[in-house]
Amino acid sequence: MKEQVQEENKEQLNGKPTDANSKIDAIKELIFGENIQAYNSEFEALKADILAKKEELQNLIGIVESELLQNIDTLSTDINIRITDLENSINDKLGDLDDRKADRKLLSQLFIKLGEKIRE
Template sequence: MAKNQEPKNQANTNNHVDSRIAAVRDLIFGENIQQYDSEFADVYDKIKALQEESKKSLSESVTHLENKLSDLESLMEHKIQDLSDDFEKKIADLDAEKADRRKLGKALEKIALMLQE
């Protein structure tokens, strides 16, 4: 039983010393610590507000980019369909006439120029 009381006595002694150190620390640095705590709290609040603002801004940017990509995809599909229709029309015109290599070459060049735009 004596062994069990020794750790309890040490713990009580350590707590007593710790409370004395804390009391001295508070006497010497009390106002400064409160000021630092207040400043740190303000900084943490500002950081949290900036994080939330950044998340919101990022979310808006992602939505904006997704919309732009969707518009671009739609525009490209429309352009490809127009080129395909034009190509089919030119092929039909060439089939109706005699298959002239010069006309076919010019049609393919025109299509290539349209694709480059």
């Protein structure tokens, strides 16, 4: 036991970690150090790439959204113009129908007068 205490004291004096977790971390670093660093660098590169793609997608979404809003406005204007044209066309046709009805009345009166003249 004294030897363990002396070894721990030596380790503390040399600045080496003394708790079990630190020792395990040191062993992991020795065994897997290069792999972990490679994985970390790959993960950082992937994270940066994902963030760049996310920003690019957000920009594209903004562009598409503005184009859609512009197309909706254009379509709305076009529909309003067509509706106005249809209303005018319907009003014109209704006016023509009224004229035709008036012409029928006029024709019937003319036929009555013609019939009266024939009778005389």
